Amino acid sequence: MDATRQPSDLSRDDAYLVHAMLAEAVIRAGGVRALGRQLDWSVGAMGRVRSGKEKISPFRAARLCEYLGLEPRLGAVAALRSGAKSEAERLYWDQLFQSDLIQFELLTLSRIVRHAETKANSAGADAEKYKRAAKEAREAIAEAVAAGAKLPPAMDGNY
Known part of the structure; x- marks a missing residue:
């Protein structure tokens, strides 16, 4: 991570990564409803995450990564970082x-x-x-x- 980036930039980057994963999964599944059925995730909750009104949980992000053939922990990390409430928490997840x-x-x-x-x-x-x-x-x-x-x-x- 670039040490010159500000906390808000880091949070925005993580949210973008999660959003990009979700967008790709929707395309692969053939639509939001199809992805929701495959991951047992309501369309409404998925829509709130897609619109940025709600943060994705580490569990949902991990499942999303699994669906995309990625390491589940990668999604969990992105979700933990994007949900960090302070710079100290974000740095903790970065180091870990x-x-x-x-x-x-x-x-x-x-x-x-x-x-x-x-x-x-x-x-x-x-x-x-x-x-x-x-x-x-x-x-x-x-x-x-x-x-x-x-x-x-x-x-x-x-x-």
């Missing part, structure tokens, strides 16, 4: 789960690469914007790997 958080962020970056590349192929005038986003995400992954971060198994060494 630092390697998990790095792997979670690398997975998120790899998903951004895939999404941006897909969009670049069909975006017309915006293609350059998506190509640039994919390039920047790839560079961030390469920088993390050069600094000693271990790629998660789900990335299969590809980014």
Whole structure:
């Protein structure tokens, strides 16, 4: 984690990661209702999490990760961090789960690469914007790997 980021930035980042996981799960399941049935999660509660009105519980985030084929603890960590009530609590979760958080962020970056590349192929005038986003995400992954971060198994060494 970048020590220069402010607490509000960290909370916003975690909320974004949880939201991105939920969005991907909805797509994979074929819709919100289908995902709700598969995870035994009400559509209303899911909607409150998607809209940011409610924080996702560590249990729900872990189940969501399982559904996506990710380590369940990655979702739980993101949920714990996004629900932290103080900077001290957030730092506690950071220190306890630092390697998990790095792997979670690398997975998120790899998903951004895939999404941006897909969009670049069909975006017309915006293609350059998506190509640039994919390039920047790839560079961030390469920088993390050069600094000693271990790629998660789900990335299969590809980014």
